[in-house]
Amino acid sequence: MHSYLKPLIILPALFINACTSLPIMQKTEIIQSQNDHRLYQAFTLDNGLKALIISDPEAKKAAASLDVFVGSASDPEDRAGLAHFLEHMLFLGTKKYPDPDEYQTYIAQHGGSRNAYTAKEHTNYFFDIENASLEPALDRFSQFFTAPLFNIEFVEREKNAVNSEYLGKIKTDSRRSYAGLQQAFNPKSPYAKFSVGSLETLADRNNDLIRDDLLQFYKSHYSANLMALVVLANEPLPVLKKWVTEKFSAIPNHQAQKKVFTEPLLSKNEMAHQINIKSLQEKRELSLLFTLPETQSYYLAKPGIYFQSLLGHEGEGSILALLKEKGWADELSASTGFSNNAQESSLHLGINLTHAGLQHTDEIIDIVFQYIRLLQNNEVQEWLFQEQSQMSALQFRYQEQRSASSTVTGLARNLQYYPAQDVLRGPAVIEQFKPDLTRQLIALLTPERVLITLVTQNLDTNKTEKNYQVDYRITEIDPALIQSWSNSTINSALALPAQNPFIPDELKLKTADSDTVQHNLTRPELIQKDQSLDLWHQLDTSFKVPRSNLYIALQSPIANTSPRDSLLTALFAGIIKKQLNSYAYPARLAGLNYSIYATERGLTIALSGYDHKQAVLLERISAALKAPEITEKRFNILQARYQQKISNAQKQQPFHQVLADLKRSLIERRWTNEQKLAALSTLTIEDLQVFSENFLKQLHIT
Incomplete structure (x- = not known):
C-alpha cells in the first residue's frame, strides 16, 4: 500500500496590508487551493520567529500551534527523555500567570482543548478555543516561551507523569518492536536513542539536578529563531497580525543553531544485517529498511514517491500480487522510513506474512529485490510521474477543510521546512520530473545496504533490550544469500503497472435543482421503497x-x-x-x-x-x-x-x-x-x- 501525501498546487492567496502601527512585513503570496477560501499571511517577527496567520470568517473555533525545531534527538547522551520532560514542565506557570493551572483552566472554561507532542526533531504545542477568547489565550500561551517558571515543586510530579507514559506502553508491541529495532541502528545516530524518559534517566544525581539540565536545554534550544507559529481564527488578518506581534515579539532570540545530525541511521557496520525481534502478541512481520541521501531539498520533485508507489503497489504485476498468489503475504506497505531530515532520508518496506510466508522469508526478500532490479533495469516512466502529479494536483484542488487544531499543528511544522509560498502544498506537490535523481536513489536499493527485521513470537534470541525488555538477535546476512538476491532471475509475473483507468477526467460539480433549493434538504430523502430495497439520496453541494x-x-x-x-x-x-x-x-x-x-x-x-x-x-x-x-x-x-x-x-x-x-x-x-x-x-x-x-x-x- 502506498498513500500519496496530500495538498498540491494552485492559486495565490489575497493579502491585507499590515496596520500602519506595525512594522511593514514583506508580502508573500501563498499558493493555496481553489477550494480554500481562507486568507493567509506569512511574516517573520523581529526576533526571528516565523508566523503564519489564517483568517476564516466561518471558523467555528480558533486555534494556534507553536513548533520548536528541537526534539528528543537533541537529548543529552545521559538525559534520555529531557525534551519530553520539558514539554511537560513548560505548561506549569509563567512570570505573568504564575498559577500552574491558569492556562489549562482558561482553555477548558472557554470551550477549548490543548495538547503537545515531542518528536525526534520537533516539539509542538497547540490549542483550540472559542473565537471570542483567542486573544487572552494567546497571551497566556506566548508566556510559556517568554518567561516560564519551571517551579521546582512540580519536578517530581512531572517526572512521574513521564514515567507513567513510559510504563503505560511498556507491553505495547509497536513500542517494543521499535525499541528492539533501535538496537540494530547505528548507535551514534539520534534515532537509536530511548526518547520517552523514565525515573531513572530523569533522576537527580550528584552535582547534576534534572531541573538544572532542563533550564540549560530550554535556554539552548527554545529560541525564537527556531520557532514557527500558526494562528487561525475568524478575525481579520490585521487583527491577528497585531496580536501575534504584540504577544510573541518578546520571546528571546538566542541565535540558536538548529542541530545537525551527521551520523546516519545505518552505517556500513549495520547494513546487510538482520534483526529478529520476539513479540508478545501473535505477529508475522517482515521489513526491509534502506537509508538514502536527503530529498527534502527536492520537495517539488519528490523523487522517492516514484519507487515507493511501485514497491507498495498492490495491482497486477506487483510484489504483493505475486506473494499473495504464493500464499506468503497478505499486506505490504512502502513508506518513508524512520529518518527523513536535512541530512538523509530512508525507505521502509513492511510485509505482513502468512504462516506459510514465515517459512519462506528468504524467497520473499528475493522477490522484493527482483522487483527492485526490474526498476533499475527500466527507465523512469514519465507517464507514471504524470499520473502521480495529476492526482496530487487534484487532491489539492479539491481538498476538504480539516479542523482548526489539525490545520495549525500541521502548518506550524511545515513552516520549518518549506518557503512560505509553499507552506500549504509543500508536503505533496509533485511538479518537477527528475528521472536522473530517481535512478540514483533506486540504484542504492541493494542487498548490501539493507537492514532486515523479522518480528514474530517464536524466535531464537540472545539479547534483551534494556527499556522495554525486548528479546532480540542481530546476525550478519550470509554473503552467499546477498549474492543470490543480487543475481536471481526476475520472475516473469513481476511487471510495471498499466496506466490507471480510474483517474477521473470528468470533474464537473453537480448543482441543486429548484425543488432541492426550495425544500432546503439537509438530510437524505427516501426516493424508492419496496419489499427488498430502501433507496435514500441527498445532494450536498456545500463542499x-x-x-x-x-x-x-x-x-x-x-x-x-x-x-x-x-x-x-x-x-x-x-x-x-x-x-x-x-x-x-x-x-x-x-x-x-x-x-x-x-x-x-x-x-x-x-x-x-x-x-x-x-x-x-x-x-x-x-x-x-x-x-x-x-x-x-x-x-x-x-x-x-x-x-x-x-x-x-x-x-x-x-x-x-x-x-x-x-x-x-x-x-x-x-x-x-x-x-x-x-x-x-x-x-x-x-x-x-x-x-x-x-x-x-x-x-x-x-
Whole structure:
C-alpha cells in the first residue's frame, strides 16, 4: 500500500496590508487551493520567529500551534527523555500567570482543548478555543516561551507523569518492536536513542539536578529563531497580525543553531544485517529498511514517491500480487522510513506474512529485490510521474477543510521546512520530473545496504533490550544469500503497472435543482421503497468537490445469529476484498476508495471519492458478491488472520478489553472472543461456500 501525501498546487492567496502601527512585513503570496477560501499571511517577527496567520470568517473555533525545531534527538547522551520532560514542565506557570493551572483552566472554561507532542526533531504545542477568547489565550500561551517558571515543586510530579507514559506502553508491541529495532541502528545516530524518559534517566544525581539540565536545554534550544507559529481564527488578518506581534515579539532570540545530525541511521557496520525481534502478541512481520541521501531539498520533485508507489503497489504485476498468489503475504506497505531530515532520508518496506510466508522469508526478500532490479533495469516512466502529479494536483484542488487544531499543528511544522509560498502544498506537490535523481536513489536499493527485521513470537534470541525488555538477535546476512538476491532471475509475473483507468477526467460539480433549493434538504430523502430495497439520496453541494459517498447495507437474517454465522459473515467480506484487491488498488490511488465490512445485520459496502468512475467499481463489487472466488488458500489465510486478531485482542491493555466488554453488554448478539475462537476452529471452506449462497438469497438492501 502506498498513500500519496496530500495538498498540491494552485492559486495565490489575497493579502491585507499590515496596520500602519506595525512594522511593514514583506508580502508573500501563498499558493493555496481553489477550494480554500481562507486568507493567509506569512511574516517573520523581529526576533526571528516565523508566523503564519489564517483568517476564516466561518471558523467555528480558533486555534494556534507553536513548533520548536528541537526534539528528543537533541537529548543529552545521559538525559534520555529531557525534551519530553520539558514539554511537560513548560505548561506549569509563567512570570505573568504564575498559577500552574491558569492556562489549562482558561482553555477548558472557554470551550477549548490543548495538547503537545515531542518528536525526534520537533516539539509542538497547540490549542483550540472559542473565537471570542483567542486573544487572552494567546497571551497566556506566548508566556510559556517568554518567561516560564519551571517551579521546582512540580519536578517530581512531572517526572512521574513521564514515567507513567513510559510504563503505560511498556507491553505495547509497536513500542517494543521499535525499541528492539533501535538496537540494530547505528548507535551514534539520534534515532537509536530511548526518547520517552523514565525515573531513572530523569533522576537527580550528584552535582547534576534534572531541573538544572532542563533550564540549560530550554535556554539552548527554545529560541525564537527556531520557532514557527500558526494562528487561525475568524478575525481579520490585521487583527491577528497585531496580536501575534504584540504577544510573541518578546520571546528571546538566542541565535540558536538548529542541530545537525551527521551520523546516519545505518552505517556500513549495520547494513546487510538482520534483526529478529520476539513479540508478545501473535505477529508475522517482515521489513526491509534502506537509508538514502536527503530529498527534502527536492520537495517539488519528490523523487522517492516514484519507487515507493511501485514497491507498495498492490495491482497486477506487483510484489504483493505475486506473494499473495504464493500464499506468503497478505499486506505490504512502502513508506518513508524512520529518518527523513536535512541530512538523509530512508525507505521502509513492511510485509505482513502468512504462516506459510514465515517459512519462506528468504524467497520473499528475493522477490522484493527482483522487483527492485526490474526498476533499475527500466527507465523512469514519465507517464507514471504524470499520473502521480495529476492526482496530487487534484487532491489539492479539491481538498476538504480539516479542523482548526489539525490545520495549525500541521502548518506550524511545515513552516520549518518549506518557503512560505509553499507552506500549504509543500508536503505533496509533485511538479518537477527528475528521472536522473530517481535512478540514483533506486540504484542504492541493494542487498548490501539493507537492514532486515523479522518480528514474530517464536524466535531464537540472545539479547534483551534494556527499556522495554525486548528479546532480540542481530546476525550478519550470509554473503552467499546477498549474492543470490543480487543475481536471481526476475520472475516473469513481476511487471510495471498499466496506466490507471480510474483517474477521473470528468470533474464537473453537480448543482441543486429548484425543488432541492426550495425544500432546503439537509438530510437524505427516501426516493424508492419496496419489499427488498430502501433507496435514500441527498445532494450536498456545500463542499464544492466532485466527490460522493455511497453506503449500501446488505441485511440478512442469517448474518449474526450465532458466533459461527458472525464469523462466516466476516470471512465472506474478507474473501470479497481479497478477490477485488488487485483490480481496485488503482482506484484507491485515483482517489476512489471502497470498503466492505461485516455488521450485526450483514455486510456494508462503502464507496467514497471522485464520483466519475464509482459506477465502474460498484459494478465489479456487485459481480464479486454474486460470484465469490472462495479458494482453499484464501480461506486458510483469512481464518488464520482472524485467529490472530481474536487471540491478540485477549492480550490488549486492560482498558481496551473493558471497552470491548462494555460494547458486548450493550449490543445484542455481540459475541465474546472465547465464543468466536471456539467457533472459528470448526469452520471449513464448505461452510463458507454454503453460507455465501444462503446470505444472498434473503437480502434487504438499504
